[in-house]
Amino acid sequence: MKARLAAATDLDRLLDPDDAAWSGARSERLKLEGTPAGMQPTAVIRTAWADKAIGAVGRVEVAALHNGRELAFRLAWEDASENGALGDTTSFPDGAAILLPTLPTAPAITMGAPGIPVNAWYWRADEPEGGRHLVAEGLGTSKTLEGGAVRGRGHWKSGRWQVVLARTLALQSAEAVVQLEAGGTIGFAVAIWEGGRGERAGIKAFSGPQWIELQLEGGR
Amino acid sequence: MARSERQLAMVMDLNKCIGCQTCTIACKRLWTRDEGMEYMWWNTVNTQPGRGTPRDWEEMGGGFRDGDARPGKLPTRRDFGDAWDFNYDEVFHGGKGDTVHLKVQGEEPDWGPNWDEDQGAGEYPNAYYFYLPRICNHCTHPACLEACPRKAIVKREDDGIVLVDEDRCRGYRFCMEACPYKKIYFNHAEKVAQKCIFCFPRIEQGVANACARQCPGRVRFVGYRDDESGPIHKLVDRWKVALPLHPEYGTEPNVFYVPPLAPPRFDENGDIDESQPRIPNEYLVSLFGPKVLDVLEALKAEMAKTRSGGRSEILDTLIAYKWKDMFGGFDRDPATIEWTRS
Numbered sequence: 272m273k274a275r276l277a278a279a280t281d282l283d284r285l286l287d288p289d290d291a292a293w294s295g296a297r298s299e300r301l302k303l304e305g306t307p308a309g310m311q312p313t314a315v316i317r318t319a320w321a322d323k324a325i326g327a328v329g330r331v332e333v334a335a336l337h338n339g340r341e342l343a344f345r346l347a348w349e350d351a352s353e354n355g356a357l358g359d360t361t362s363f364p365d366g367a368a369i370l371l372p373t374l375p376t377a378p379a380i381t382m383g384a385p386g387i388p389v390n391a392w393y394w395r396a397d398e399p400e401g402g403r404h405l406v407a408e409g410l411g412t413s414k415t416l417e418g419g420a421v422r423g424r425g426h427w428k429s430g431r432w433q434v435v436l437a438r439t440l441a442l443q444s445a446e447a448v449v450q451l452e453a454g455g456t457i458g459f460a461v462a463i464w465e466g467g468r469g470e471r472a473g474i475k476a477f478s479g480p481q482w483i484e485l486q487l488e489g490g491r
Numbered sequence: 492m493a494r495s496e497r498q499l500a501m502v503m504d505l506n507k508c509i510g511c512q513t514c515t516i517a518c519k520r521l522w523t524r525d526e527g528m529e530y531m532w533w534n535t536v537n538t539q540p541g542r543g544t545p546r547d548w549e550e551m552g553g554g555f556r557d558g559d560a561r562p563g564k565l566p567t568r569r570d571f572g573d574a575w576d577f578n579y580d581e582v583f584h585g586g587k588g589d590t591v592h593l594k595v596q597g598e599e600p601d602w603g604p605n606w607d608e609d610q611g612a613g614e615y616p617n618a619y620y621f622y623l624p625r626i627c628n629h630c631t632h633p634a635c636l637e638a639c640p641r642k643a644i645v646k647r648e649d650d651g652i653v654l655v656d657e658d659r660c661r662g663y664r665f666c667m668e669a670c671p672y673k674k675i676y677f678n679h680a681e682k683v684a685q686k687c688i689f690c691f692p693r694i695e696q697g698v699a700n701a702c703a704r705q706c707p708g709r710v711r712f713v714g715y716r717d718d719e720s721g722p723i724h725k726l727v728d729r730w731k732v733a734l735p736l737h738p739e740y741g742t743e744p745n746v747f748y749v750p751p752l753a754p755p756r757f758d759e760n761g762d763i764d765e766s767q768p769r770i771p772n773e774y775l776v777s778l779f780g781p782k783v784l785d786v787l788e789a790l791k792a793e794m795a796k797t798r799s800g801g802r803s804e805i806l807d808t809l810i811a812y813k814w815k816d817m818f819g820g821f822d823r824d825p826a827t828i829e830w831t832r833s
């Protein structure tokens with residue numbers, strides 16, 4: 272997959288999933304699968320989900336653009352119900368994330384492993400204008416990095432979510448964060464949570480164990 | 492299993508609870524006044540038999556069966572009774588104090604904390620009920636802690652208090668599903684799980700829990716389980732007159748109850764009928780397990796002893812002649828401490 276260079280498009284425009292710039296990006300359709308119940312980190316989650324369908328969202332359309340300073344992913348998927356507010360104890364928000372390995376050997380399916388961290392760019396429908404930058408070394412270990420490097424924006428319209436997640440290509444941090452550059456190639460994975468079905472944490476639809484290759488156009 | 496080095500515990504004597512909710516309010520005033528906490532009552536007192544708080548919590552699953560995690564249900568805010576809005580402004584500040592009375596705003600509530608107050612069960616003249624105060628049990632085998640995929644719940648090594656680490660919590664609510672006592676709340680403003688903290692900031696200063704210290708009924712004993720000179724060890728381990736609620740849930744609670752005795756029944760002639768208890772044994776067994784019958788017999792024997800002029804150390808302890816003896820050394824006066832909110 273390619274992230275086309277849209278040098279004249281600033282971050283604010285990239286973050287708008289309806290911006291004309293996105294018509295220049297090629298969308299790819301990814302099939303998603305549910306994370307296996309047996310892989311969940313605690314017994315009660317494994318038991319509770321053993322006979323329930325996981326991964327309500329079966330397909331996502333992904334496009335990527337960069338402007339030489341920031342890389343943005345646009346995710347779009349069908350969802351009949353908009354689960355945004357945290358109204359009751361029983362309501363969970365829809366969500367989406369891009370996962371990036373800091374080392375090519377990082378396992379995608381377990382969100383990294385001890386000593387082999389991954390980064391997640393995370394968006395949730397209860398904060399539609401927000402994004403979170405996470406680093407994880409295995410299931411349940413993710414921590415949010417300060418500094419607001421990841422920006423997210425999403426909206427739901429007539430049965431469809433469109434969410435953009437973006438970050439600067441180079442990022443200074445004491446933590447293990449992925450460095451990106453024009454002309455470079457990275458791997459990524461996608462996760463989508465259907466809040467209406469109680470999906471949260473490791474209960475999600477996922478693009479699978481293989482990292483998907485993304486080439487950032489341009490370069491020296 | 493997350494067994495801690497030492498374990499703090501509480502014993503509540505159900506024969507003395509008058510259902511006044513002073514404990515509930517003491518806790519509310521101290522810990523759950525912020526936004527997102529409106530509907531929280533870390534301490535509840537319900538009439539038994541009754542549906543409890545949250546409504547029908549005993550049918551919501553969770554805990555362990557034969558050692559295996561048993562899935563549970565998430566209670567809704569309505570099940571907890573939610574927080575009702577009143578027309579305070581209108582009545583108190585709007586100049587309508589003479590004409591308008593306080594009323595719940597919005598939808599008419601169909602449930603609240605202790606909604607079925609004093610209903611109980613049985614028929615006159617043999618009706619019965621008692622009050623059951625509940626907090627988080629700070630379990631030895633906490634289902635909440637084991638359910639969390641983020642290890643955001645900790646059991647403190649030094650005293651066994653179970654706490655949610657709000658920095659790690661992501662509001663996934665698996666703990667709420669897993670706790671069979673339904674003693675975890677979700678704060679929708681902070682987006683984290685919250686629950687009884689056993690007043691740890693007070694405990695750390697030698698002050699007993701607010702619910703225990705404020706209780707006018709002298710119902711609640713506090714202390715370390717292994718403190719042989721303290722009330723907990725005596726009541727739970729030496730004399731064995733206090734039992735956990737629903738031991739079959741498998742979490743090994745550290746709140747124990749002295750089960751309720753009741754006045755005798757009357758027969759159809761209005762004469763005292765000692766042939767069967769007023770509170771059915773099966774009901775008490777369903778709450779506290781089969782050992783409850785032994786405890787009731789033991790308590791009756793102690794009462795008979797004092798009636799015939801003897802002394803009973805057990806009853807003296809339960810009566811709590813010396814208030815401070817109830818707190819296992821945590822008897823410092825909180826007014827002597829300068830508290831700051833961090």
Ligand code: SF4
Pocket residue numbers: 626627628629630632633634635636653669670671672673674675686742
């Ligand atoms: S009562 Fe529930 S919340 Fe409290 S420690 Fe036990 S399982 Fe956890």
Ligand code: SF4
Pocket residue numbers: 507508509510511512513514515536622624705706707708709710711
């Ligand atoms: S304050 Fe004491 S007597 Fe009053 S309801 Fe609470 S436990 Fe019962």
